Amino acid sequence: MEHSMWWIHKPRLVEGPGLHEAPASAPSLDVLAEALQVASGLLGRATQRSPPPEIVEVQHVLKRCLDLTKDMPRPLLREEALAAEHDKVTAFEARFHAFIVEVVQWVKQVPEGGMALLPAGWLCNSVSKEEEDADDCGHCVLLVLVRGKGESSETCDLAVVNTGDGLQYHPVVATGQAPHPSMPLRDSLVLSGCSRAGLCSSAFWYLIYRQLLFPCDSNGPRFLYGVVLPFANKKPLRVNNSSKSEKWTRPLPIPAGGDKSFALCVERALLLCFAAAGLSKDEASWWATVRSRVGLLETIEEALPTEASKTTPGELALVHVAASALCRAAAEHAQHFKSSRYPEPGAYEEVRRLADRVLQKVALLEESGGELQSAQPPPAALPLLQESATRFEHFERLVKEDVEKLKGEVDPPRILIPVLTSRLPVSIRTPLEAASCCRLTAQLLTLLINQQDQIAHAPASCFAVVAHLLTRLLPMPLPIDHPRKAELCFWSQDMVYETKADLMRHLYLIRAQTS
The missing domain is CATH 1.20.58 (Methane Monooxygenase Hydroxylase; Chain G, domain 1)
Known part of the structure; x- marks a missing residue:
């Protein structure tokens, strides 16, 4: 069972000082910022004990992502958007454009072999200031950008870490292990060979962050995965299966209870960043x-x-x-x-x-x-290893009885499918009806032949069905040199190619079954 980073739902015992109080117009972004805040604090604590240099590098990347998420402008409240005050809207658009410029500059400053961690996602609903428990119907993901080295310095790899809506676009494998070998595991989506010039384009990041800062019902994973991400490396999503994807990530279970705190998303993003930085x-x-x-x-x-x-x-x-x-x-x-x-x-x-x-x-x-009552369940009345708690004496008589001699041959009941020859028509007027009649005849012959061990008259019935088809239903063609063939011959009518193919196919099946 996959456990989320439960530490995101923390009481006062684990609260840290200086948590950023962001505006309430984007609860999903606020929750993601809180998850990044806790992860950054824990990773910063780990870097105080002489960790590998890769850990220090990822800690700086995570801190930069946290600052970017905090500084990201929040969408307008519902009342402000409906009022459409010109000055307020203009100021918000100016902040949005400044934020896009900041993101582009950060991407340009990524050194060779370096990486960047960026928030992304979508919001589908504007929040009202009168709502106590506001829900923006949004979802956040994390993007990991890794720049190549040497000759590959002008290309980047872009990984999408997601733990919720949109996972249907990610690679999937079966666990293959007990007790649920068919349970699906989802992997992070890694887009390899992305052009650095394309990722440094402000238009690319505008399309990504427009879904976060301009809530709309049409926002969602379909636009991000179906339109924006394929533009990054000019490839369909399904062909992105490079060796780096196997080196950096591993399939993990889908969170059964969801990931509303985005703690699992942050954890899996750190897992990918550590591997991309050089750790095994x-x-x-x-x-x-x-x-x-x-x-x-x-x-x-x-x-x-x-x-x-x-x-x-x-x-x-x-x-x-x-x-x-x-x-x-x-x-x-x-x-x-x-x-x-x-x-x-x-x-x-x-x-x-x-x-x-x-x-x-x-x-x-x-x-x-x-008087302090524990929230944990009381201990079991009996020790778990006590022998009397794991044995029931009254089943002894049944266990000693030998029942192997009672088994016999398995004789499952046979299922007889009725053969309704009465479904054959009385007459045929068009080539389409002729094709349908041949199809029905082939089906009846299949049922008769497959059940001939249970139907005594199956061979005779097959002969009767074929004879009825050829002598009573299908018209005989006129000679080729008949003077009125085009006018009187049934088979001289105009037929589409599909009808001809259907007729020939089922006539071939009838001949093969009765030959």
């Missing part, structure tokens, strides 16, 4: 899925109070979930990269000790809380 797949997976959760749990441990009166059951339940998700992420990483030498063997033991230490502190807070 196992290193990128460790830093994106496990190391980030380690940093979060360490932050929670530092924020845990010493008195139970300063906590709530909801906060303690969140700590339980955080520890459980960290252990699950580490276990899944170890299972997926069994033969990997990264991380060091002691890293998993450190994860276990951290989770145990935090859970012990939470248990002490719950015990000393007095």
Whole structure:
């Protein structure tokens, strides 16, 4: 089961200072900015311990993406858009154009072998200032732009990381593993060989961000994936299956509960950025899925109070979930990269000790809380490993009885499909009716031949059906030299090619079945 970065729904235990309060006209963008804020803080915490240079590079890219998302102008409120005040609309368009210029300059400044992380998506509904829980019916994705090196410096690779609406355009594979081998896994979409000049065009980014800053019912993944993205490398989406796609990404489950916090989107974007920066797949997976959760749990441990009166059951339940998700992420990483030498063997033991230490502190807070009720379910009444809880004595008699001798040959009931020869017409007036009659005759012959072991008169019925078709229904053609052939011959009528082909095909089938 895929777990999202639950840390995006955080109570006061894990709140960070200085969260940007953006305007409420684009809730989806605000949620994405919050997810980027938390991920940037956790990655910045990890860079304080001498990490690989690739981690530092991605941390700077993520910080730049966060600043860009915060500085992005928000769409006008519904009342402002309906009023269409000239000065306000003109100022908004000026901010929008300035933002496009900033994006283009950032893309131009990406060095050889460098990358950029940019927000994208669409909003379908304008928000009113009178709505308390506003919903812009929007969805956000993240774009990862990687510039080539050397001779490929004028080309770029553009990856689209999505965890919601629009995944139908992404590559899909089956998991192939128990317990759900047919469960679909979606991969990030990587557009290779994109022209750098095309990506430095303001028109390209105008089309992308127009859907985010000008809400409309027609906005959605169809325009982004069907119109804008194919323009980037002049190829249909389905032919984008390069070696870099396999090197940078791996198929992951579709979030069953959705990704309204866009935390999974940020996590998978970091996974792709780490791989594009030069880390191996196992290193990128460790830093994106496990190391980030380690940093979060360490932050929670530092924020845990010493008195139970300063906590709530909801906060303690969140700590339980955080520890459980960290252990699950580490276990899944170890299972997926069994033969990997990264991380060091002691890293998993450190994860276990951290989770145990935090859970012990939470248990002490719950015990000393007095009236504080835990949000966790009560422990099981019986130990899970107790033998009496896993055995039922009353089935012993049935188990000792030998039932192998009772089995016999399987004789499934036979299904007899009726052959309705009465469906044949009495007469034929047009070539189209003749073609339909031949088609019906071929179907009746197929049923009779396939069931001849159950229908005693099947051969005689086949002969009777064919004889009825040739002597009673289909007219005989006149000789070629008949003086009135064009006027009287049934087969001299004008027929379209499809009717002729249908007639010849089914006459051939009838001959093959009865020969």
